[in-house]
Amino acid sequence: MEAAAFYxxxxxxxxxxxxxxxxxxxxxxxxxxxxxxLGVAALYVLAGADFLGVAQVMIYVGGVLVLLIFGIMxxxxxxxxxxxxxxxxxxxLIKREIWGFLLGIGFFLFLLKxxxxxxxxxxxxxxxxxxxxxxxxxxxxxSHLLPFEIAAIxxxxxxxxxxxxxxxxxxxx
Amino acid sequence: MTAIPVQHYLIVAAALFSIGLAISVTKRHFIGILLxxxxxxxxxxxxxxxxxxxxxxxxxxxxxxxxxxxVAAAEVTVALAIILRVYGRFxxxxxxxxxxxxx
Numbered sequence: 431m432e433a434a435a436f437y438x439x440x441x442x443x444x445x446x447x448x449x450x451x452x453x454x455x456x457x458x459x460x461x462x463x464x465x466x467x468l469g470v471a472a473l474y475v476l477a478g479a480d481f482l483g484v485a486q487v488m489i490y491v492g493g494v495l496v497l498l499i500f501g502i503m504x505x506x507x508x509x510x511x512x513x514x515x516x517x518x519x520x521x522x523l524i525k526r527e528i529w530g531f532l533l534g535i536g537f538f539l540f541l542l543k544x545x546x547x548x549x550x551x552x553x554x555x556x557x558x559x560x561x562x563x564x565x566x567x568x569x570x571x572x573s574h575l576l577p578f579e580i581a582a583i584x585x586x587x588x589x590x591x592x593x594x595x596x597x598x599x600x601x602x603x
Numbered sequence: 604m605t606a607i608p609v610q611h612y613l614i615v616a617a618a619l620f621s622i623g624l625a626i627s628v629t630k631r632h633f634i635g636i637l638l639x640x641x642x643x644x645x646x647x648x649x650x651x652x653x654x655x656x657x658x659x660x661x662x663x664x665x666x667x668x669x670x671x672x673x674v675a676a677a678e679v680t681v682a683l684a685i686i687l688r689v690y691g692r693f694x695x696x697x698x699x700x701x702x703x704x705x706x
Contacts, residue, residue, distance in 0.1 A: 432607065433607060436607050436611070440611075440615045442614065443615070443619060444618050444619065444622070446675050447618075447619055447623065447626075448621040448622060448644055450622075450626055450638060450639075450642070451622055451625055451626050451629065456632055456634060456635060459635065459638055460638065463638050463641065463642065466642060466645070467645065468620075469647070470619075470646075470649060473612070473615065473649055473652075474648075474649075474652050476607070477612065477649075477652045477653050477655075477656050478652075478655075478656050478659075479652045479655065479665050479668070481665075482648075482652060482665050482668055482669060482672075485669065485672060486645075486648075486672065487705055488674055489672055490641070490645075490672075492677060494641065494675070494676060494679050497679060497680065497683055498634060498637065498638065498641075498679070498683070498699075500683075501634050501637075501640075501683045501686060501687070502634050504687060505633075505634070505686065505687070505690045505696045506689070515623050519638045526628070526629060526631070527629050529628065530625045530626075530628035530629035531625055531629070533624060533625060533628055534621040534622060534624050534625030534628075535621070535625075537620075537621045537624055538617055538618060538621035539622065541613075541617035541620070542614065542617060545610055545613045545614060545617065546610075548609070550609060551610055552609065552657040553657070562659075562662060562665060564658070565659075565661075565662050566662060566665060566666065566669070569661060569662060570613055570666065570669075573661075574666055577670060581673045581674075584673065584674065584677050585673065585676070586678075588677035588678075588680050589680070590649075591681055591684070592680040592683070592684040593684075595681070595684035595685060595687075595688055596683075596684040596687050596688065598691070
């Protein structure tokens with residue numbers, strides 16, 4: 431049962447990612463990324479990370495994807511006329527795709543080789559079925575307090591920086 | 604709970620990472636590149652969570668994954684702000700066409 435859920439959600443995530451790779455429409459790509467994030471959240475839950483799965487759904491699906499869809503819609507252009515001054519654009523496109531696929535497949539084969547030749551010996555106990563929220567909260571407030579505060583400052587800086595960058599400081603243009 | 608070996612998680616994460624890399628290289632749109640980067644960050648998080656299964660007292664991998672999520676959220680907001688500014692100035696979203704610092 432657990433194995434079926436694992437392989438089902440893995441296939442969901444990988445197929446969604448492949449759809450993003452092959453589609454031409456960015457809105458479809460964003461919605462396929464939604465499915466991929468849900469599959470990854472399910473993998474977190476299957477690995478015993480319940481809090482992280484919920485955080486994944488809330489942050490990525492509720493925040494990041496909405497931002498990305500806003501960005502896609504704000505930068506959409508009308509129908510693009512073919513640029514006559516660049517006759518080689520088609521060729522450049524195909525070349526880039528071939529290199530992208532070769533890079534992806536080669537890197538995947540390299541990672542597979544590394545995974546198969548490495549011999550993992552897990553010494554610790556495997557995770558129990560109780561919730562991880564208490565452990566994460568205690569660890570965040572004791573031994574990981576400094577990274578926690580730095581993350582808070584990073585979020586504040588990102589908020590101010592994004593608001594400053596996105597403001598149109600020259601309204602006449 | 605540990606019926607699934609950790610290698611299967613690693614293989615799924617490797618596949619997602621490679622697809623994200625191919626997306627980032629292939630797409631001719633700034634936001635397409637961002638989609639690939641988000642997918643790569645998620646794939647790395649799968650690795651961290653899968654190894655964190657064997658550390659139930661301290662959960663170092665899950666905490667690291669949490670900070671990765673925070674940094675990814677901060678990154679995507681700043682990147683989108685920059686993309687909107689670039690689009691407002693150059694009227695394009697193709698990274699090949701944005702090749703000069705000042706117009």
